[in-house]
Amino acid sequence: MTNEAIAMRVPAMDAWYLRPQAAAPSGVAALLALLGVAAPVEALLAGGITVATRRVRACQNLFHEGARAEAIHFVAVGTFKCLHVAEDGYEQVLGFNGRGEVLGYDAMFSGVHPTSVVALEDSTVFALAPADLTELCRRVPAFERALQRELSRQLAQRVVIANLMAAVSAEVRLARFLVHLSDRMAENGQSPRRMLLRMSRRDIASHIGVAHETVSRSFSALAQWGCLAVCNREVEILDSERLRACARSTRGLTTDTPPTRGRPTLRAAQLSDSSRCAA
Amino acid sequence: MTNEAIAMRVPAMDAWYLRPQAAAPSGVAALLALLGVAAPVEALLAGGITVATRRVRACQNLFHEGARAEAIHFVAVGTFKCLHVAEDGYEQVLGFNGRGEVLGYDAMFSGVHPTSVVALEDSTVFALAPADLTELCRRVPAFERALQRELSRQLAQRVVIANLMAAVSAEVRLARFLVHLSDRMAENGQSPRRMLLRMSRRDIASHIGVAHETVSRSFSALAQWGCLAVCNREVEILDSERLRACARSTRGLTTDTPPTRGRPTLRAAQLSDSSRCAA
DNA sequence: CGAGGAGTTGAGGCTAGTCAAGGCCCGTGG
DNA sequence: CCACGGGCCTTGACTAGCCTCAACTCCTCG
Numbered sequence: 001m002t003n004e005a006i007a008m009r010v011p012a013m014d015a016w017y018l019r020p021q022a023a024a025p026s027g028v029a030a031l032l033a034l035l036g037v038a039a040p041v042e043a044l045l046a047g048g049i050t051v052a053t054r055r056v057r058a059c060q061n062l063f064h065e066g067a068r069a070e071a072i073h074f075v076a077v078g079t080f081k082c083l084h085v086a087e088d089g090y091e092q093v094l095g096f097n098g099r100g101e102v103l104g105y106d107a108m109f110s111g112v113h114p115t116s117v118v119a120l121e122d123s124t125v126f127a128l129a130p131a132d133l134t135e136l137c138r139r140v141p142a143f144e145r146a147l148q149r150e151l152s153r154q155l156a157q158r159v160v161i162a163n164l165m166a167a168v169s170a171e172v173r174l175a176r177f178l179v180h181l182s183d184r185m186a187e188n189g190q191s192p193r194r195m196l197l198r199m200s201r202r203d204i205a206s207h208i209g210v211a212h213e214t215v216s217r218s219f220s221a222l223a224q225w226g227c228l229a230v231c232n233r234e235v236e237i238l239d240s241e242r243l244r245a246c247a248r249s250t251r252g253l254t255t256d257t258p259p260t261r262g263r264p265t266l267r268a269a270q271l272s273d274s275s276r277c278a279a
Numbered sequence: 280m281t282n283e284a285i286a287m288r289v290p291a292m293d294a295w296y297l298r299p300q301a302a303a304p305s306g307v308a309a310l311l312a313l314l315g316v317a318a319p320v321e322a323l324l325a326g327g328i329t330v331a332t333r334r335v336r337a338c339q340n341l342f343h344e345g346a347r348a349e350a351i352h353f354v355a356v357g358t359f360k361c362l363h364v365a366e367d368g369y370e371q372v373l374g375f376n377g378r379g380e381v382l383g384y385d386a387m388f389s390g391v392h393p394t395s396v397v398a399l400e401d402s403t404v405f406a407l408a409p410a411d412l413t414e415l416c417r418r419v420p421a422f423e424r425a426l427q428r429e430l431s432r433q434l435a436q437r438v439v440i441a442n443l444m445a446a447v448s449a450e451v452r453l454a455r456f457l458v459h460l461s462d463r464m465a466e467n468g469q470s471p472r473r474m475l476l477r478m479s480r481r482d483i484a485s486h487i488g489v490a491h492e493t494v495s496r497s498f499s500a501l502a503q504w505g506c507l508a509v510c511n512r513e514v515e516i517l518d519s520e521r522l523r524a525c526a527r528s529t530r531g532l533t534t535d536t537p538p539t540r541g542r543p544t545l546r547a548a549q550l551s552d553s554s555r556c557a558a
Numbered sequence: 559c560g561a562g563g564a565g566t567t568g569a570g571g572c573t574a575g576t577c578a579a580g581g582c583c584c585g586t587g588g
Numbered sequence: 589c590c591a592c593g594g595g596c597c598t599t600g601a602c603t604a605g606c607c608t609c610a611a612c613t614c615c616t617c618g
Contacts, residue, residue: 084441084442086442086527086529088528088529092438092441092442092445094437105434109427109428109431110431110435114431114438115438149389152385152388152393154434155385155393156393157437158373158436158437159371159373159393161441161444162363162373162444163363163365165441165444165488166371166444166488167488167489167490167574167575169605169606170605200563200564200565201566202565206446209444210446210606211606211607211608212564212565213566213606213607213609214606214607216565216567217567217606219565219566232564232565232614248366249367250365250367250369446606446607448573448574479595479596480596480597481596489574489575490574490575492575492598492599493575494597495597495598496598498598499598511582
């Protein structure tokens with residue numbers, strides 16, 4: 001209903017979206033290389049499987065929520081955010097995806113995308129039709145294993161989201177977000193210490209369930225505590241152990257996490273004389 | 280133990296809730312009947328597939344986080360909670376599962392359970408070994424479709440969790456939780472208006488990301504607004520439309536999507552005067 | 559050069575967390 | 589049998605933390 005309306009509102013983009021764009025460079029081989037899957041030559045040479053390459057500009061949708069799923073995508077270059085739009089337009093960000101990750105797998109079994117995916121920068125994906133996906137799984141067992149590993153990760157996403165949005169302080173949520181991001185960078189062979197955030201503060205705010213100003217303040221707090229160095233979207237983790245300790249802390253327990261001379265001026269203490277708020 | 284006791288306290292409601300529901304002769308036929316899958320007789324007669332029946336007492340684990348997954352489970356009778364335990368012992372509740380739902384599917388592809396599952400009342404599950412699961416899918420296509428539908432739902436879980444834990448007021452979160460629960464009751468052919476909650480306030484609190492006292496207050500608020508009648512764990516939805524309107528409201532909004540106005544304000548506040556809650 | 563978005567920071571009000579007390583119900587043990 | 593202890597739930601009081609609004613800077617883009 002609303003989703004159709006939203007889809008209709010962007011005809012120009014849809015035209016671009018649906019353009020053939022032809023199977024580019026290497027096709028199947030490039031996809032398997034991206035996933036780190038070694039494949040027998042005969043599997044590559046056998047025809048019938050089409051791997052399309054699609055470029056998506058920053059801020060454009062890879063696909064819209066509610067759209068019929070015609071392909072499964074693998075991020076080759078770039079970063080995406082996965083989100084759900086409420087009826088009143090509020091964007092709930094569900095996660096961010098980078099190189100090697102699968103997009104739209106959650107539509108494979110229902111046929112309809114339950115979420116929208118938007119590029120955060122100019123990006124490239126490989127697109128594979130469901131039938132070709134099945135065929136590739138049959139021909140390359142290692143690919144099937146990679147896909148199943150990815151499926152496990154998708155299923156585990158709810159734990160990640162719950163941990164990020166749990167009832168803990170904003171600084172802890174941000175710390176958990178950064179730790180998670182850092183871990184994934186490490187998995188991808190990139191530096192887990194220096195990161196360039198592709199998403200806005202607002203996107204992070206939606207993802208961890210706080211206001212975007214609070215994200216900003218939490219970055220400042222983590223920096224003051226010596227965990228981070230922050231310069232706009234460039235983040236360097238200075239003290240990984242302290243950051244992880246912060247990410248581990250919950251609200252129920254005493255402030256055991258930032259005991260180390262973190263707070264230069266305890267703002268809360270200064271504000272203690274805030275008269276009364278009695279009814 | 281305590282759950283048993285509590286269940287005993289509401290005999291009239293339990294009689295309604297726990298109505299016979301197919302006394303389950305055991306085996307494959309019972310499992311397929313549970314899922315509403317019609318199967319050819321020959322598929323049932325052919326041996327080789329073992330469907331075990333397992334009883335789990337209230338407050339006991341069906342399986343533990345980190346355990347190797349040896350079977351996939353289908354809830355035949357009862358209710359479970361799915362949770363993740365943090366290092367400091369904090370229980371993050373990820374969801375609740377009732378009759379007909381699958382438990383432990385997220386371990387199928389990794390071999391290890393990423394979450395724990397605990398019975399909220401004395402319950403019964405069907406257990407199926409992975410190999411038998413595959414075989415049953417092969418023999419009964421309708422079962423495979425049912426399983427794929429379930430997989431879609433599991434993948435969509437992160438959207439549900441994000442909506443429940445998003446940055447909105449506690450009353451809205453609780454309303455969303457109840458609407459979701461009501462919808463699932465309706466799907467199962469049970470009354471979507473009168474519900475007996477099998478989980479404690481604390482479990483709900485963890486699930487929607489607030490303190491358990493706040494859950495209590497939010498129940499009271501929804502009752503005062505005329506949405507609900509609440510008596511301990513017995514909940515009756517008096518005004519479904521108002522409850523859903525409350526569930527829809529959000530606290531913030533992105534200036535991105537709606538080019539026009541139509542700000543839905545912040546709170547569903549105009550619903551105030553409602554004499555009493557007892558119906 | 560102005561417009562506008564992204565990010566930061568401050569001030570203040572309000573939500574919800576925390577602590578506490580009390581009611582209710584049960585199981586245990588005297 | 590009853591007293592006791594301990595869960596669960598509710599409600600009240602207090603207040604810490606976060607949301608909101610607002611101002612300002614920086615940067616990009618037309």
